[in-house]
Amino acid sequence: MQPIISGEFVQELDKKFVQAQSITSYQLMERAAKGFCQWFLGKFDNQKPVHIICGVGNNGGDGLAIARILHQAGRSVTVFFFDSPDKKSADYTYNFAILAEEISKVSIQASTEFHFQDEIIIDGVFGVGLNRPLSGLYENVVQKINSSNNTVIAIDIPSGLASDDLLLGIAVQAAYTVSFQFPKLSLLFPEHTTYVGELVVVDIGIGIHFFESYSTPYLWLRSFDIPKLHKTFHRFSHKGDFGKVLLLGGSEGKMGSIVLSSLAALRTGSGLVSACVPKCGIPILQSCVPEAMVQVNEGEKILELPIQIDDFDALGIGPGLGITPQGVDLLTYIIESFSKGLVVDADAINILAKNPQLLRRLRNCILTPHLKEFERLVGPSKNHLERLQKAREFTTQHQCVLVLKGANTVVCLPDGRQVFNSTGNQYMATGGSGDALTGIITSFLGQGYSLEQAALCGVFHHGLAGELASKDKLRGTVASDIIDKIPETFKNLGIL
Structure with a gap:
């Protein structure tokens, strides 16, 4: 870099x-x-x-x-x-x-x-x-x-x-x-x-x-940095080698977010993708994403405990989850019980902000806040320089990876390095784009990538997919357009 x-x-x-x-x-x-x-x-x-x-x-x-x-x-x-x-x-x-x-x-x-x-x-x-x-x-x-x-x-x-x-x-x-x-x-x-x-x-x-x-501490992520960060697979690789991931989220009226995360994980190459959603979301998931399996949850309109997480290689939680007492219990359980790679996004970040005691228990975790969500976590910043300093203090204190989303998304690493992404454009500022990123990063974690590799590859592929999708669509680009272009990013980078 x-x-x-x-x-x-x-x-x-x-x-x-x-x-x-x-x-x-x-x-x-x-x-x-x-x-x-x-x-x-x-x-x-x-x-x-x-x-x-x-x-x-x-x-x-x-x-x-x-x-x-x-x-x-x-x-x-x-x-x-x-x-x-x-x-x-x-x-x-x-x-x-x-x-x-x-x-x-x-x-x-x-x-x-x-x-x-x-x-x-x-x-x-x-x-x-x-x-x-x-x-x-x-x-x-x-x-x-x-x-x-x-x-x-x-x-x-x-x-x-x-x-x-x-x-x-x-x-x-x-x-x-x-x-x-x-x-x-x-x-x-x-x-x-x-x-x-x-x-x-x-x-x-x-x-x-x-x-x-x-x-x-500042680095610039370029296209020729990416291939060496990727794992390689061969013709004898099977779906188990490509990872088994679970995405948790969705609530009544907000099922689209977990649909997008699931599709993005599949397009990124996960071998098996499951979604844990409340009962109201089961027919939506099974009709919109037939390639994904649905883990049945006891909650009718929002997710509730208990859930099964032991068999998965990585989890992603937050898209469409809602900020509820049940959501707090769910995130607490996952943080305390799941030791493998975890992506925390959207409402799960807002839950962390309201329950700061959970921050002390984070491990093997990537947080993906946009600027407002980050502000809820650490307080307001006067400017971007101060925001970067607060992000560095946060990641070194909690030994996590933080993806600060926006133009030139910044991947903040536990050792204090901050990596600015070179891909992406203004046409990605559309609902569901962040949900797609959650699915992409979770997929890479499930495939055996380190937290750093998954975050860096995730933001680069996500931004490049947005660039490809918006060539024709411009302001009409939507999140599903970005997801459709994920496979093309691998082709463009020469990654098999």
Whole structure:
């Protein structure tokens, strides 16, 4: 997994890499610019003019290199540069000197009056080194960019954002942010969504071993991290090898959630899936999910004890369960009696929040709260940085895995590491999507995966399935569409 280091170390990392590779910083900048342009030319095949706003540091140097490459590709490019007394970086100066004469160059001064028309704007004003709010001419330029209503693309990080902290003041509101090698931490904060837009991470070839000297709890989960986390099976494998799981939940009027969890577990590859539901849900389960077995429960409209759990390899509890005294008894029994892998979601998390004494008894457990459910567990947070800190304290204290759901879902591990998922999109914000994730993670646990493996594989496959499902459905994507695409995620990742 790719470490996410602090912005203050990026320049040092670059120096280490160029020295080890016997290349120049200009050549590394060229590599980044080529990666950006490869993405850009694949994304924007129209011939709209491109305006690139360049600061005087290395982010501006990136912008100048991008201008040169796009011009060579036949695009109409205008470079806006600051006539500033600030010291210009060496790579900025060199890239400016080799710009083709045909590229229009506009000096930005305090008296400059300019307006953007129907162009694509590339923001290369400030990079990860910024540690103060924007002011003066820079603030004025960012205001003009934001009021232009054009497509704006930020190089590495939107100008005005600090790399590791919350925004102070104004920042570029980008439709796309193309970050190099790893996403800077602040790009993953929900508070910065309107500034970051769609996040793209371009690999520029800096190997993981170059990050070893930098201490960071933050990691970025990528597609080529996933295959090695998976177990392998062979043609003599039978349904017992693929795990026997039980999903518990559902109540009158809320049976759809456990239906979705059961379907997701089956599509993820569980050998045997059972659902424990109240009596009112039995005909629904058996008609909607004929491949699943139904464990008959004494409860008419809600689940009640007793239940049989000893024969299963993993349990998932919570979808549609309801918050009732019977639910408290049920969750208490499972926590105290089941020592194998357990996924706790939805109403089961809300029960934990109301009965904190149960938290001390957790073992072999993955909790999957969304932001509101997490708030009920640990209290409100001022911002996402504080939320991440509370999640780290929670998982290290209770030695559990916590999947904090949302854009760039974070898998929080008992050793303090926090892994940001790179898959998924806004079209997954639909009822039942979390129930599908419960089924996926429970399935992996039942197949013999560790808590860490199950959580990481679960969130990645879930997000990728959402991306595949929404290609055609867009805002019309529903949870069952996501479930239908789970098998395709294995194919895309080359996992048999």
